[in-house]
Amino acid sequence: MREGAAHEQLRYALRSWAAHLPHRRVWLVGHRPRWAVDVEHLPTVQTGTKHENTTQAVRAACQHLDVSEVFVLANDDMFTMHPLPDGMPVLHRGTVRSVERALASRPPSDYMRGMRATRKLLKSLDHPDPLSYELHVPMPVDKIGMLAALDQAEHVTAVHKRTLYGNLAGLGGEEIQDVKIMYRAPRGYGPESPFLSTMPDSFEHGHVGAFIRDTFPGASPYETPGRR
Template sequence: MRYIPAKNFDDKWEEGAARMRASCESAELPSKFLYFNDDFFVMQPIEEIPILHLGSLWHHIERYQMANKYEKSLLSTYEFLQNRKTAIKTPPISYETHLPLPIEKSGMLDAIRDAAALRRPQYRSLYGNLCGIGGTPASDVKIFSKTAYAPYGPFASTDDSSFKEGVIGEQLRATFSKPCRYEK
């Protein structure tokens, strides 16, 4: 694994898009790679990373009803995809899980370029829908509670508080007791 430089932004969506674009344009990465956020953990040995999603993007939006930046981003992504009905075969799916996602570089770059005018798009869902990657419905594994244990299954994800002060953080530090070279 090598560090791939990308421009830093104050806005996390702009920064995320810049990092994804830099990754997809990098000759250092193969044409297919696995996309992980820094708070994703693989808890069990697995043969391959499956394509997982949360089901209907519209139902994902309905669960939030907070009128915050995240919901607005989901909504603009949904509207963009609804306007591309000829490009996608099913109602838009939410790939906004806290789970790793297999990425094919050229497809992600096409999705990023296609949605360049969108403010704060959700690139995982744009990519998944525009490229028709399919997948299997799954529950999100993000742990926000300080008292919750790792979910059963191969994946877990934390927020800052649950990792630093929660039971899940203790579990992760016990499971992965030796820091890798990128954590030092």
């Protein structure tokens, strides 16, 4: 969590998890908004790049003794739209090779360089055609396995840590398309969507943001009642 943001996506993500994602405790790693209550907080210094900050946050969670040995890793813009009575399933995006091909027209970026570097690292570790776990959905994580994966990638800039961990741990899982909704127009999702994720603009000004707010109108146990 970053300081200075409004964190309204987090508010509704928490509402969706409270309603639909079985769990015992919620840990916020980084910054905790003043309105957030009954959550555990693990502060971290966020002075690096986005990828460095998130990797540091995941490592901090995995190293903390009070975080459960298996936990669900989620960003503040990931929403569970329907009940998951059996817990969070393992989901992937298909092979890294196919994702690279689909995104080949994108301009160079740390994300794309990190994807290629992670694929090459996995190939060197006997995973010649790895799966991509870079979805905007929660992911079950084993602390020991994630730490071992991160230790393999200390030299990789912008490592795709979910992908690295998922392949080294042999998670497998079900293939889905990514659920990130980047635009204001009502396309790419519907009432049947089990998961959604948004950009700040699409959440604040788009149809998808209104849809999520309408789905979860009531406060969760993790926010101060009656305050915004």
